[in-house]
Amino acid sequence: MTFAVQTGLFFRRKLLETLRQPVWIITGLTTPALYLALFAPLLRSLDGGPAFPPGQVLDVFVPGVLVLVAFGAGMGAGWPVIWELDSGVLERLRVTPASRLALLLGTVLRDIVMFAVPGAVVTAIAVGFGFHLHWAGLPLLFLLLALLTAACSATSSALGLILKQIGGLAAVVTGVQLPLTLLAGILLPLSLGPVWLRVLGHLNPMFYAVQAARSLAAGSVATGAVALGFLVMGALAALALWWGTRAYQQAMA
Amino acid sequence: MSSTPPPAPASAAVAISGLRKSFRVAGQTIEAVSGIDLTVAPGEIFGLLGPNGAGKTTTLRILTTLLPADGGSAHVAGADVLAEPAVVRRRIGYVSQLGGADKAATGRENLLLTGRLYGLSAADATRRCDQLAQVFDLGQLLTRSVRTFSGGQRRRLEVALGIMHRPRVLFLDEPTTGLDPQNRANLWDQLRGLRAAGTTICLTTHYLDEADQLCDRVAIVDRGRVVALGTPDQLKRRYSADTITVTPDVTASALPALARELADATSAEASVTGNGAIRLTVTDPTPAMAAVFGVLAGRRVNVLAASVGQPSLDDVFLRETGRSLRDAGGPDSGRATGGAAAQEVAA
Numbered sequence: 001m002t003f004a005v006q007t008g009l010f011f012r013r014k015l016l017e018t019l020r021q022p023v024w025i026i027t028g029l030t031t032p033a034l035y036l037a038l039f040a041p042l043l044r045s046l047d048g049g050p051a052f053p054p055g056q057v058l059d060v061f062v063p064g065v066l067v068l069v070a071f072g073a074g075m076g077a078g079w080p081v082i083w084e085l086d087s088g089v090l091e092r093l094r095v096t097p098a099s100r101l102a103l104l105l106g107t108v109l110r111d112i113v114m115f116a117v118p119g120a121v122v123t124a125i126a127v128g129f130g131f132h133l134h135w136a137g138l139p140l141l142f143l144l145l146a147l148l149t150a151a152c153s154a155t156s157s158a159l160g161l162i163l164k165q166i167g168g169l170a171a172v173v174t175g176v177q178l179p180l181t182l183l184a185g186i187l188l189p190l191s192l193g194p195v196w197l198r199v200l201g202h203l204n205p206m207f208y209a210v211q212a213a214r215s216l217a218a219g220s221v222a223t224g225a226v227a228l229g230f231l232v233m234g235a236l237a238a239l240a241l242w243w244g245t246r247a248y249q250q251a252m253a
Numbered sequence: 254m255s256s257t258p259p260p261a262p263a264s265a266a267v268a269i270s271g272l273r274k275s276f277r278v279a280g281q282t283i284e285a286v287s288g289i290d291l292t293v294a295p296g297e298i299f300g301l302l303g304p305n306g307a308g309k310t311t312t313l314r315i316l317t318t319l320l321p322a323d324g325g326s327a328h329v330a331g332a333d334v335l336a337e338p339a340v341v342r343r344r345i346g347y348v349s350q351l352g353g354a355d356k357a358a359t360g361r362e363n364l365l366l367t368g369r370l371y372g373l374s375a376a377d378a379t380r381r382c383d384q385l386a387q388v389f390d391l392g393q394l395l396t397r398s399v400r401t402f403s404g405g406q407r408r409r410l411e412v413a414l415g416i417m418h419r420p421r422v423l424f425l426d427e428p429t430t431g432l433d434p435q436n437r438a439n440l441w442d443q444l445r446g447l448r449a450a451g452t453t454i455c456l457t458t459h460y461l462d463e464a465d466q467l468c469d470r471v472a473i474v475d476r477g478r479v480v481a482l483g484t485p486d487q488l489k490r491r492y493s494a495d496t497i498t499v500t501p502d503v504t505a506s507a508l509p510a511l512a513r514e515l516a517d518a519t520s521a522e523a524s525v526t527g528n529g530a531i532r533l534t535v536t537d538p539t540p541a542m543a544a545v546f547g548v549l550a551g552r553r554v555n556v557l558a559a560s561v562g563q564p565s566l567d568d569v570f571l572r573e574t575g576r577s578l579r580d581a582g583g584p585d586s587g588r589a590t591g592g593a594a595a596q597e598v599a600a
Contacts, residue, residue, distance in 0.1 A: 002372070009369050017357045088351025092414065095317050095347040096370040097339055 003099050010106020017080070018110060028114055031072065032122040035065045036129060039187070051189040058131040063141065063213035064186040066119050067206065070145040071181065073115035074152025077107050078160030078169045085164060100248035104157060104241065111153040112146045119145065134219030140226070141216040147233035148209050154240035161247040184210045208232040266422045266453035267293035267316060271325035274311050285311040287477035288325070293455055295421075298448050300468035301457040302566065304578055308477040309457035310350065313426050316455070317347040330421040343371065346420035350427050352411035354399045360410050361395040364417060371418035378417075385413040389443065405436035412440065416447065423447065425456040429463060441467050461566045461578060473570055480573035489564040495538040496562040499545055500530040502555035511554070518544045530558070
């Protein structure tokens with residue numbers, strides 16, 4: 001009960017913080033919209049080619065963009081953590097009896113909102129461009145990507161708490177961002193690539209999220225890819241939440 | 254300090270024994286706290302006085318459950334800091350050097366969140382928030398973003414945040430650093446008010462006058478150790494002496510001889526200051542003053558000025574560490590120090 005109340009309080013605090021920074025809301029919406037407007041047209045010429053069944057370019061591409069939105073919504077969590085470390089806010093909160101997991105979850109839940117709202121807007125826009133909606137898979141798709149957001153958000157918070165410096169966090173986040181997204185087949189399916197690339201992709205947890213997302217977007221709910229996706233994302237989110245909570249518990253000298 | 258402290262009474266607000274903490278910094282082990290024993294009684298304002306790097310903040314961070322100690326024991330508000338940090342957290346308040354008010358939120362949001370985290374109901378938190386807004390004169394500020402607060406306003410909010418849940422023991426880390434004299438005086442009054450209401454206050458400071466005027470008892474800390482402990486008056490009396498400064502109406506060349514004569518008459522040390530005065534360090538100023546006037550009257554020397562200076566806590570620090578607190582790394586070390594001791598007490 002107390003834990004739920006505390007989580008709610010921290011969630012509200014983080015949400016208010018974001019709502020007072022309209023810049024983040026605007027970029028949160030424009031980035032995926034730009035992918036749709038500026039990148040999707042390039043794929044049109046691939047329509048009917050390998051990995052793109054005729055008329056389904058967006059059905060392959062949009063789930064990838066949603067994964068990108070989820071990743072981006074989560075990975076930004078570490079920056080405010082460093083600011084809160086430097087300004088003594090975290091130290092003050094850590095002296096209260098508040099649960100460390102609740103503290104972490106406040107940010108995680110805010111980030112899930114920051115994924116879900118732009119994600120829904122992008123999906124709606126994509127429908128206008130010819131994305132085929134499959135209601136059976138859509139809620140599960142958002143649930144799956146909420147797990148990815150949670151994993152990214154908790155990881156980013158943990159990294160912020162451990163690295164304690166904007167420079168270090170920026171280096172790590174930008175360093176992993178490109179290989180993770182490229183090796184997940186987000187923009188173009190990995191099935192287009194050579195064997196070694198596909199093998200590397202299987203080592204990337206995000207690859208399973210993308211595979212499951214494409215299956216769910218196509219309305220295929222009961223597939224191995226979906227099961228594997230939930231398994232990998234569920235485990236990843238649990239691990240990241242444990243790690244993030246531990247980082248909050250650790251002494252900060 | 255004795256190596257075997259008396260067993261801390263269970264009623265003590267803070268009881269520390271043999272507390273140790275060291276850090277690894279750039280391959281070197283730095284002992285920040287090297288065996289501190291202290292007891293703080295309920296309802297007192299207790300000060301840890303020392304230069305930067307003396308181990309004050311580290312001690313406070315251990316007591317507030319933020320940092321695990323390497324050795325020794327610490328009990329706060331009846332609970333073991335290491336074994337029962339959750340219990341300690343419910344019973345204490347902490348205002349760090351940084352303060353930690355959330356600048357993106359309003360004053361009210363800060364207060365309400367803190368109250369709720371300590372388990373107050375929404376209604377109780379609101380009541381307490383309004384009450385503290387009155388005590389700390391935050392009324393019109395509550396709806397504003399903390400980002401717009403002045404330094405003094407933010408400090409008041411941060412102290413209010415520290416006592417939202419009526420803690421038994423309030424810890425403050427250099428609460429008045431960066432405040433102007435008026436805001437400092439206001440905060441002192443508010444802390445005295447809290448003490449009057451039964452709160453134990455434990456603060457760190459590197460200001461001599463703060464330790465002297467605000468604190469009931471002071472531990473002077475240097476290099477991770479308590480070098481002196483007692484009420485400010487006890488410390489000053491035990492470790493230093495009063496000074497008599499007289500300005501006789503004689504030529505500068507006659508001053509050294511006169512100083513020697515006064516020193517003999519009072520069995521004290523005498524020195525000639527730059528502005529034509531003679532300064533005597535005496536143990537008991539009243540008979541010494543009489544002796545001084547006796548000598549001067551006998552020689553028919555007029556007295557232009559005479560004063561008795563009280564000892565300061567800086568004298569205590571100087572005696573124990575061989576350094577002045579001002580020169581020991583404190584932020585004031587660069588300030589001019591003419592007649593420092595007398596000024597500090599007068600300040």
